[in-house]
Amino acid sequence: MNIITNNKWIGQRTIRPDGADKVTGRAAFAADTNMPGMIWGKILRSPHPHARIRSIDTSKAEALPGVKAVVTSRDIVDFPVDKSVMLGIQDMRWMCRNVMARDKALFPGHPVAAVAATTEAIAARACELIEVDYEVLPWSIEIDDALTPDAPVLHEFIKFEGKPSNIAGRLEVKKGDIAEGFKQAEVVIERSFTTRPVHQGYIEPHACLISVAPDNKTTIWSSSQGQFMVRAMTAYLTGIPQSDIRAIPAEIGGGFGGKTIVYLEPLATLLAKKSGRPVKMVMTREEVMRATGPTSGSKSTVKIGAKKDGSIVAAQGTFYLQAGALPGSPIRGAVGCSFSPYDIPNVLSVGFDVLSNRSKVAAYRAPGAPIGAYAVECVMDELAEALKMDPLELRLKNAARQGTKAAFGPVFPRIGYVETLQAARAHPHYSAPLGKLQGRGVASGFWFNAGGESSAQVNITEDGNVVVTTGHPDIGGSRAAIANICAELLGIDYRRVSVLIGDTATIGFSNLTGGSRVLFASAMVVTQSTDKIITTLRERAAKIWEIDPEAVKWENGAAHPASPNAGKFEPLTLAELAAKAPQMGGPIGAGVQLNTEGAEGGFGTHICDVEVDPELGIVRVIRYTAVQDVGRAIHPGYVEGQMQGGVAQGIGWALNEEYIYNRDGKVDNPGFLDYRMPVCSDLPMLDTVMVEVPNPKHPQGVKGVGEVPLVPVMAAVANAIHNALGKRFYSLPMSPPRVLEVIEAKA
């Protein structure tokens, strides 16, 4: 079957199965769930950026009427610091110290104890009654402060070059001979950049409701990007076996990577176990801003050397990324993705994971890649200027293509990067006239994408419709896309396909929603499951017709004789075969579980126009076009939605978003009023161009699309501001005071 072209449902903008519930307010998010006898959990958080916990006295809190349970780090399973226990990208050594401070509180907002009580108010009052004896320690927030020789070391057991250090890790990617490469260069540009930590900014705060029965059987309703991740982490941190935990994924109100780890679930589980009552916990926005996410702030230096004809001969990058208070910044994304759009013979890319007294970073949309791309793509713009080349031409001249060996290892198969550059160059936006104080910038970006474990079960109902169950929370329209694929394969109307997200007890292990992997992986298992069902349907028709199954074909939702030679029979529809199922061998359904492979990286090229108010320093994005190689747009509406969402987040990162710290080392703007994410009126229509170069390793040609669109944005905006003002910006955010400062700086 040729499913790449002439599709009926693949490529259609069908109505999403979860759409009506979401627009009418019926969709159940984690905070919407309640249970009889439920009580409320609250967290006592450290007010200090860095403090040794000498003792915790919970007796007064426990004596308060209405308080049913109190937990501290003593209740959480300890993972010794000398032995790594990895779960996905998280190390349980750090997770057990992040959900609750052990010997030290490491950032303001770090949980120190948790209380469950009959009302939220009593729980909050009980938190105030807990007496913590802190020995306040010196602290550092910024990278430079954490790396000075006399900086307070967060963890004595973490060593770099043999000594206790705030550098928790180093990652290097290498290709060719960097020194030799730069010797050949005729033009070299080297610049240093800084970016600030930014929060994922999901609307829905973290929330969960957890019930633990006397026999330890545990049920978790929570908002996450992976119910299996929630189950495993909760099991690790509470000691309850995974088989006793059922994690039910609620609808999710945004994640963007920030819900790929747990904060509340282990604490609520322990409180529920101790109290014997279901425990609900809902973070406030302030808690979200102080203690969850964000992604790293960074400091990087990028050097690129080229011949006068524009061919790049060497590229070097050094990226320092903030991890927060525990190791694990996304240096892999910065180091691995930054130079990947280009075919460069000599590359050296090095990343450092830097600890300081701020909340532990969490994944955020192409973790690390936007930070690296910001530096690289700004240098590319300067290089084009120095070479007097059009910036898209410079990129085309050096573009990665099929057969290019990326510095991080793989040889690219058929990829669509060149096509994105060509589409950008041909787009009317690229040649549209600009007004006074307006400027245009371009930038490209790459993200790895991911495959991994996925499970699906496809069942035919007795009335001949279809129920598909997968194991990935839907954060980008994956249910709609899966319905399109399943309907296409079965040749039926997509409205006959229901797509559900199973809980950990009802569907096989599925890795979390992240890495732009969900549609890639779940389309594979759904396709294989559906193919098995079609085989069954053909076999049953063959039996009825008393012909060979090979002589039956499946088309337009029915079994047909494959050719006139097979005999003349009326088609047997899915509904007819479903009705005959009890007499024909029983229920019709199939499940497939795979560790999927073949997720290929994605590329995007963006064009951004800005207008600057030079007296106030305000930058407004006035036109934006995102071009991306999307593999195959199974549901174009949600592919475009991903592209627009990524761009909107990138514009916020570029222009206004930042944590502002006060003198006490605490975040001073822990809310959406003063943590300035863009609002609708800040953005123009974000135009999208989908370039479809199908992934040769996927049955429908699917490639991850969710993360690439954040990668190029900050550089595109910075390059546009340069084009408008003739001034370069080397730090984010390019907020009005900073823009005014640069405008007024003496040349």
Place this chain on the structure above:
Amino acid sequence: MTDIRYLAPSTLNEAVSAFAAGGSAARILAGGTDLLVQMRAGSVKPGLIVDIKKIAEMTAIEQTADGGFRIGAAVPGAVLAEHPRFGEVWPGVLEAVNLIGSTQVQGRASAGGNLCNGSPAGDSVPAMVAAGAIVTVQGPNGRRELPVEKVPAGPGRTNLLPGEILVSFTLPTRPPGSGDAYLRMIPRTEMDIAVVGVGVSLTLKGGVCSAARVGLGAVAPTVLLVEAAAKALIGSKLDDAALNAAANACSAACRPIDDKRGTIVYRTKIAGVLLRRTAAIAARRAREN
């Protein structure tokens, strides 16, 4: 876990006596768009809430006999916007009031609450100061009037006496050739707090500025009446020299802080930029009247 008493009296006298009896734990509720947020954040824990929205005088908009306006302290921004005449006479005051919060918030938020919240960044306050609004307050000792710029005492504080409730704003009659305007700087396009706000009201006679008032917000502990800026405008044809002198006067009047919303250097500089832009809009409106 303390109980909160809620009262919604229908007369001002009842409201004043309840509010005065409630002492420092009592709070006035108009739209609640500051109070409820502060309560949720835990920064205010009132023992008594006196809702003034049931009091007719508090929610009325009257055009006075001499052509001025009296606006009840609890009149929501959306209601003020729908008044057939107010926005024609005081477009600057109206646009300032309508900048408070979102569309939803406008259904509740009032200029009275904006003033009594005591924020130096309240949007309606510089426009009211420029307009020369007089406020009426009533307390246990009766009524009194004072200029709007005398109400703020510092961040989160007012000069109202214990038990006093803000009743209304009175805006004076407008001579022909008058116009007002309000502009604020925010990094975003909406849903933000002023980094600097400037209100200008002026009157032109034969092309010459015969009267002017300038209110400046978010650059000092209270909203400022910048008399030096007004002086620079009065008697001029609002030429560049006069506007620059007024802009410099605004920058000179700034006593800002560095905080999450802006820096001292930035605020001081753009106070002048905004003065020039706001005065230009007010002048254009004056010429059209």
